Amino acid sequence: MAIHGLWIINKAGGLVYQRNFADGLAQLTSNEYLVLAGTLHGIHAITSRLSPTGSSSGAEVIEGETFKLTIHLTLTGTKFVLLTSLVETTAEVILQKVYEIYADAVMKNPFHTPEMPIRSEGFDSKITTLIGSGQ
Template sequence: MAHSSQTCFGVLVINKAGGLIYHKNYAEGLAQLSSNDYLILASTFHSIHAIASRISPVPGSSGVEVIEAETFKMTCLQTPTGTKFVLLTTPSHPHPDQVLRKVYETYADHLKDPFYTAEMPIRSEAFDVKMATVVRGA
């Protein structure tokens, strides 16, 4: 696994009910999860996020923002409506929040599609392409 310091491993988009509406891997050589595992991962993270914002010693906490591990960093951006964008990167990634902002923008553009229902899983090739260019940092 030869990753540069800026590699983004993957993106998850979680709706406000904790359902996974989009996920994609962008790096080679990752352990593969079944789609059911991804759903569990998303709803677990959603719960942890909710619990974290409750038990935080500081009042008005927004929840989990970053989880850092030895081999990866998990950055979360929560929108005012409760949609969460989760980005998995290398620990040394310099600006995951900027990538997430672009991801948010791409998602917001997709909401303007009249044939897409909000909060539902996104199955669109055009969205895949746009998302890949954003995450790979074109």
């Protein structure tokens, strides 16, 4: 039961928010995070076209041997990605709450430019209350 990290990817595939919550993740540079987010954006676009039965909203969970990656796609194309341990069962619920916080603290903040990196103290502190202290 652990939450490792949270990413927010805008509709163009750019990483606008990234935060680690626990040790154990490989330390990457911000450039590497950007590349990973862009790759995930591409993979997600592919998975959304793979469905044999009608349209699909794309990958929702990607599981590895040691971790799980849960993707929440909003109607506007923003993706919320949560990296958790395999046994974590509340990932979807948490992502839904993150989306709520995002709508409040980011979209209603006049000093935020849409599609740009999120620098908002209110958002940071609300995420900390939801998930726990970050690094």
